[in-house]
Amino acid sequence: MTLRLLFTVLALLVLPVAIASLGYQWQWHWFPLLDLDETPALLAYGLTLTIGKFGIALTLILLSALALFRWRRRPGQLLVFFFCLMAALGSAFVTKSVAKEYFKEPRPFVLWLADKGRLADSERFYAQLPTIRERWVAKGVSDMSEQQVPSWLKLHWQDEVSYSFPSGHSIAAMTIASFYCLLLLYRRRSRWLIGGLAVWAVAVCYSRLLLGLHWPVDILASSVLGITFGTLGAWAFIYWDERKMHSPKS
Numbered sequence: 001m002t003l004r005l006l007f008t009v010l011a012l013l014v015l016p017v018a019i020a021s022l023g024y025q026w027q028w029h030w031f032p033l034l035d036l037d038e039t040p041a042l043l044a045y046g047l048t049l050t051i052g053k054f055g056i057a058l059t060l061i062l063l064s065a066l067a068l069f070r071w072r073r074r075p076g077q078l079l080v081f082f083f084c085l086m087a088a089l090g091s092a093f094v095t096k097s098v099a100k101e102y103f104k105e106p107r108p109f110v111l112w113l114a115d116k117g118r119l120a121d122s123e124r125f126y127a128q129l130p131t132i133r134e135r136w137v138a139k140g141v142s143d144m145s146e147q148q149v150p151s152w153l154k155l156h157w158q159d160e161v162s163y164s165f166p167s168g169h170s171i172a173a174m175t176i177a178s179f180y181c182l183l184l185l186y187r188r189r190s191r192w193l194i195g196g197l198a199v200w201a202v203a204v205c206y207s208r209l210l211l212g213l214h215w216p217v218d219i220l221a222s223s224v225l226g227i228t229f230g231t232l233g234a235w236a237f238i239y240w241d242e243r244k245m246h247s248p249k250s
Contacts, residue, residue, distance in 0.1 A: 005185045006231060009178050012198035017170075017205050017223045020216040030209035030216065031108045037147045044207035045152060051169045051176075051204055059176065060085070066193065067183045074244045081237055085179060088233030092175045092226055096168045105165035109157055109212035113140050126163065133161035153211065160213055166222040167214045170205040174226025175233075177201030182234035 020030065034041045049055045068081065106122035113119040118140035125133060141154045149157075177197050184194050205219040 005182055008185060009181050009198075009227065009231070012181065012195070013174060013177055013201060013227055014220075014223050016202045017220055020206065020209060021220050030206075031212040032112065034210050035147075036153055037150050041150070041153070041210065044210045045156065047200075047204050047207040048156070048169060048211065048213075050200070051173050056172065056176075063176065063180045063197070066189075067180050067187075071187070074241075077241075080240050084233040084237040084240075087236075088175050088179055088229040089172065091232075092171045092229045093168070095225055095229075096166055096171050096222070099166050100163040103165045104163050105215070105218070107160065107164040107213055108215060110137075110161075112212060113137070118144075130161055134158045137161060156211070164214055165218045166225065167205070167208050167218045168222075169208055170214070170219040170222035171226040171229075173201040173204040174223045175230040176226075178227040178230030179234045182231060183237070186234075186238055 034044070050059055064081070064085075068078075071077075104126065106126060110119060110122050110125060114121055114125070119125055119136060125136065128136070137158045138154070141149050141157065144154070177200070181194050181197055184190075184197070205223060208214040208219060209216065
């Protein structure tokens with residue numbers, strides 16, 4: 001794997017996300033920016049679902065089929081492929097979980113609801129057990145109209161009562177995107193496919209800002225971490241593949 005491939009992935013994935021942080025420095029507030037009851041907010045939620053508990057499985061199956069299509073079959077290939085992929089995602093998950101408990105950054109929607117008097121201050125809120133936080137959020141948004149906060153977002157906020165930094169959805173999307181983009185670039189697959197995958201990952205990151213789940217620094221840091229883990233996973237598989245290619249027994 002060449003540095004050219006790596007720099008291509010960095011340009012596709014990190015630079016667009018970095019713009020969010022620059023905008024924030026210029027007092028550009030990503031939440032509440034959208035009318036939450038309008039179609040753009042629902043589309044942002046749809047992007048979030050592609051990396052949720054069930055959506056991520058479908059995403060991985062589809063991308064794995066595209067990446068491995070017409071790849072020369074070798075003994076143990078699938079096992080090595082999924083080991084590299086799961087090692088990358090597992091590393092991202094552990095890093096995200098540890099970092100959240102270390103930095104203890106409140107989510108934007110929590111501060112927004114507290115500012116409106118619908119939640120206790122963030123310090124008191126996060127001092128509670130997750131189940132109690134969920135009940136507090138549910139109570140805080142229960143009488144808000146659909147125009148203010150639609151029912152699907154109320155439920156989503158109730159599921160997202162952990163800390164903000166870093167973004168689990170963003171780090172997973174960037175790990176996946178960098179892993180598959182590097183494999184597709186290595187195989188010289190369609191630029192449209194690679195570009196579409198990059199756009200998807202960046203859009204997932206921005207969806208987290210627009211729905212009040214994360215700050216720009218969350219998605220930027222998550223992008224860097226995700227690309228690191230995804231790159232290492234892809235490099236390991238490509239290294240194994242090239243060794244097999246030059247092995248006398250292949």
